[in-house]
Amino acid sequence: MSERILPGLQLEKVDDRIMTLNVGPQHPGSGHMRIILKVDGDYIVHCDPDPGYVHRGEEKMAEYRNYITNIPHLERPVIHDSCNILYPYCLGVEELLGLEVPERAKYLRVIAAELNRCVYTQYWLGIYGIFLGHSTMFMWPVGDRELFIDLLEKMTGARVTHSYFVPGGIRNDVPPNFEDVCLRHVNYFEKRIKEYADVFYDNPILISRTKDTGILSREDAIKLGTTGSVLRASGVDFDIRKKEPYDVYEEMDFDTNVLKEGDSYARSKIPWLDMFQSCRIIRDALQKMPKSGSVRVKLKPNPRGGDTEVYRRVESGRGTLGMHIVSKGKPQPYRLKMSVGSFRNLIAMPHLLTGEKLGNLPPVYWSLNYWPVEADR
Amino acid sequence: MSSTNNTEIEKIEDTSLVSDTEKSLSDSISKKFPNVQITYVNPNRIRVNVKREEIIDVASFIRDELHFDHAESVSGVDYPEDNQVEVVYHLGSYTDPSLSKQILALATRTPREDIPHPGNDNTKLPSLYDVFPSVSFHERECFEMLGVYFEGNPDNRRLLLPEDWADIPPLRKDFAIKGR
Numbered sequence: 192m193s194e195r196i197l198p199g200l201q202l203e204k205v206d207d208r209i210m211t212l213n214v215g216p217q218h219p220g221s222g223h224m225r226i227i228l229k230v231d232g233d234y235i236v237h238c239d240p241d242p243g244y245v246h247r248g249e250e251k252m253a254e255y256r257n258y259i260t261n262i263p264h265l266e267r268p269v270i271h272d273s274c275n276i277l278y279p280y281c282l283g284v285e286e287l288l289g290l291e292v293p294e295r296a297k298y299l300r301v302i303a304a305e306l307n308r309c310v311y312t313q314y315w316l317g318i319y320g321i322f323l324g325h326s327t328m329f330m331w332p333v334g335d336r337e338l339f340i341d342l343l344e345k346m347t348g349a350r351v352t353h354s355y356f357v358p359g360g361i362r363n364d365v366p367p368n369f370e371d372v373c374l375r376h377v378n379y380f381e382k383r384i385k386e387y388a389d390v391f392y393d394n395p396i397l398i399s400r401t402k403d404t405g406i407l408s409r410e411d412a413i414k415l416g417t418t419g420s421v422l423r424a425s426g427v428d429f430d431i432r433k434k435e436p437y438d439v440y441e442e443m444d445f446d447t448n449v450l451k452e453g454d455s456y457a458r459s460k461i462p463w464l465d466m467f468q469s470c471r472i473i474r475d476a477l478q479k480m481p482k483s484g485s486v487r488v489k490l491k492p493n494p495r496g497g498d499t500e501v502y503r504r505v506e507s508g509r510g511t512l513g514m515h516i517v518s519k520g521k522p523q524p525y526r527l528k529m530s531v532g533s534f535r536n537l538i539a540m541p542h543l544l545t546g547e548k549l550g551n552l553p554p555v556y557w558s559l560n561y562w563p564v565e566a567d568r
Numbered sequence: 569m570s571s572t573n574n575t576e577i578e579k580i581e582d583t584s585l586v587s588d589t590e591k592s593l594s595d596s597i598s599k600k601f602p603n604v605q606i607t608y609v610n611p612n613r614i615r616v617n618v619k620r621e622e623i624i625d626v627a628s629f630i631r632d633e634l635h636f637d638h639a640e641s642v643s644g645v646d647y648p649e650d651n652q653v654e655v656v657y658h659l660g661s662y663t664d665p666s667l668s669k670q671i672l673a674l675a676t677r678t679p680r681e682d683i684p685h686p687g688n689d690n691t692k693l694p695s696l697y698d699v700f701p702s703v704s705f706h707e708r709e710c711f712e713m714l715g716v717y718f719e720g721n722p723d724n725r726r727l728l729l730p731e732d733w734a735d736i737p738p739l740r741k742d743f744a745i746k747g748r
Contacts, residue, residue: 241727435668567728
């Protein structure tokens with residue numbers, strides 16, 4: 192092995208001003224990740240994120256498993272958003288195998304993906320709240336997401352890791368009275384999340400802690416290749432659901448939320464605003480969905496792809512999620528690469544934190560909508 | 569989109585699926601760089617194979633003239649039978665609305681050695697960091713996972729693997745998972 196300097200292991204000159212501070216990897220404020228900071232008094236002068244604490248080699252594992260048996264482990268990187276992480280995989284495998292998804296399954300996929308996006312966003316919002324010292328904002332979202340978890344349990348049979356999407360459709364149809372229950376839950380949920388403005392988003396303490404901290408300009412957001420809420424908070428209108436619609440998103444009635452400020456407050460507000468759009472999409476899909484029909488095409492055992500490659504992407508809770516699948520005519524993918532939003536937004540982190548005060552670490556870091564397990568894969 | 573073979577230069581049969589945008593993009597690349605091989609032009613997807621000496625010029629052209637502005641992913645693929653490692657940059661555009669559907673896959677290959685010494689052997693590529701700064705962490709990941717050293721990337725330290733990892737790069741095909 193070549194000699195290489197490893198993160199955090201460099202020998203450093205003892206300096207009387209600059210101090211190195213390890214945040215994580217087991218500290219709850221950092222997620223499962225270490226952030227190596229250099230601080231001068233209260234100011235961060237250098238920031239070096241060191242992900243990899245929960246790296247599980249998902250991409251390597253995928254090369255050993257058939258297209259169908261890949262489903263349960265591929266959703267593990269982000270279990271709260273498991274439908275959206277399987278979405279590009281299923282779209283890609285469908286393209287490889289030339290499958291046509293039944294119409295009803297497309298709508299149910301959109302509903303499940305939007306419910307999952309809300310479940311993920313609520314969990315993230317809870318964490319964002321508690322790390323800013325706002326216990327109510329932890330309790331409320333974590334309680335309200337139970338509504339959608341119940342709905343997803345009715346749909347899929349599992350509370351978090353659904354394994355609901357399969358190449359060629361979805362695993363099973365929904366129970367008979369699902370549409371009524373779903374509509375009721377979505378209406379109540381929307382009423383609830385409106386109240387978050389009073390307790391959190393219009394709260395002067397939150398505003399004073401997050402406004403004008405960690406500003407990412409539009410140019411930098413594009414240059415660094417950020418995605419999702421981070422990008423849209425910096426004034427770039429880019430959402431895969433609008434720009435490259437997959438399944439039936441083209442027919443759905445919704446808007447994308449774009450803010451121009453680019454600070455932590457804008458970044459934390461975009462996912463919340465997106466939840467209202469998710470409710471709109473779910474209501475629209477429930478209305479337009481065919482009331483009956485098959486939800487899955489029958490697959491041959493151990494299907495094989497051709498000698499080709501695909502790259503498909505969707506909009507997940509954390510931004511664009513792309514999967515590059517290389518097929519060599521075997522029942523297993525030859526190579527599967529996941530390009531995840533968390534990993535892409537991590538590139539912006541040193542840029543945002545350098546020059547900030549140490550106390551601004553939680554509001555800036557969690558506003559990146561970062562999910563360490565997804566970034567590590 | 570069909571699962572047709574595209575190992576050789578074979579453009580998609582049904583040209584009605586391919587829009588003018590893709591055609592004009594691939595034409596302008598092949599006009600400027602005649603040595604470049606356009607592997608396929610599918611709806612919303614173009615794949616360009618370049619030699620490693622040319623990659624910086626082609627990438628700069630793609631950024632300046634075709635307005636692709638960021639890299640979505642950098643995926644390395646190991647081909648032991650060809651004795652090569654391939655690196656595919658998936659490039660996208662935020663600034664040009666007509667390109668928001670497009671992903672341009674810019675692929676290049678580098679020789680592969682049976683006993684790798686990451687960073688000290690022939691498996692090297694010029695980094696695209698100066699052209700697309702968004703590749704920084706992706707190239708770092710590619711280096712530790714496939715042993716492709718990117719010359720010019722300011723940071724080639726380890727990212728996801730443990731500090732005491734002493735085996736060969738794990739996404740090489742000759743690295744086998746135990747029991748599989």
